[in-house]
Amino acid sequence: MPRSKCDVMSKEPSSNLESAMQMLIKTFHKYSGKEGDKYTLSRGELRELLTEELGNYLGNAQDKDAVERVMNDLDSNNDGEVDFTEFIILMGALTVACNDFFLDSPAPKKPESKGDAATTEEKKE
Ligand SMILES: [Ca+2]
Ligand SMILES: [Ca+2]
Numbered sequence: 147m148p149r150s151k152c153d154v155m156s157k158e159p160s161s162n163l164e165s166a167m168q169m170l171i172k173t174f175h176k177y178s179g180k181e182g183d184k185y186t187l188s189r190g191e192l193r194e195l196l197t198e199e200l201g202n203y204l205g206n207a208q209d210k211d212a213v214e215r216v217m218n219d220l221d222s223n224n225d226g227e228v229d230f231t232e233f234i235i236l237m238g239a240l241t242v243a244c245n246d247f248f249l250d251s252p253a254p255k256k257p258e259s260k261g262d263a264a265t266t267e268e269k270k271e
Contacts, residue, residue: 155168155171171230173195173199174195177192177194177198182227183227185229186227187227188227189213189214192217192220193213196213200240203244220233222235
């Protein structure tokens with residue numbers, strides 16, 4: 147593995163956040179190294195990662211179309227593989243989604259509409 151400027155991998159993590167970063171990197175490479183290019187995820191590797199590691203968040207990862215959609219969304223340079231940068235965008239998006247949920251749950255909903263209020267009803271007086 148090539149050395150990078152960031153030595154987060156060579157030291158014991160001193161915080162949960164550093165551990166989380168290491169886990170992201172390790173998890174990616176655990177799957178990306180299975181076939182083809184070992185630094186990128188093929189469709190099969192992506193499906194495995196989604197199924198094994200993100201089953202709770204992406205319950206429909208077994209669904210081939212769902213994997214295909216995620217793949218198409220993530221593969222911003224259209225090379226048919228998901229590299230680490232593309233993967234981290236997924237993790238960022240999922241984390242934001244979780245954070246939104248976290249923000250939404252205890253407090254009343256903010257008056258923020260995405261134009262489609264079909265599923266969420268706002269109480270008006
Ligand atoms: Ca691979
Ligand atoms: Ca790509």
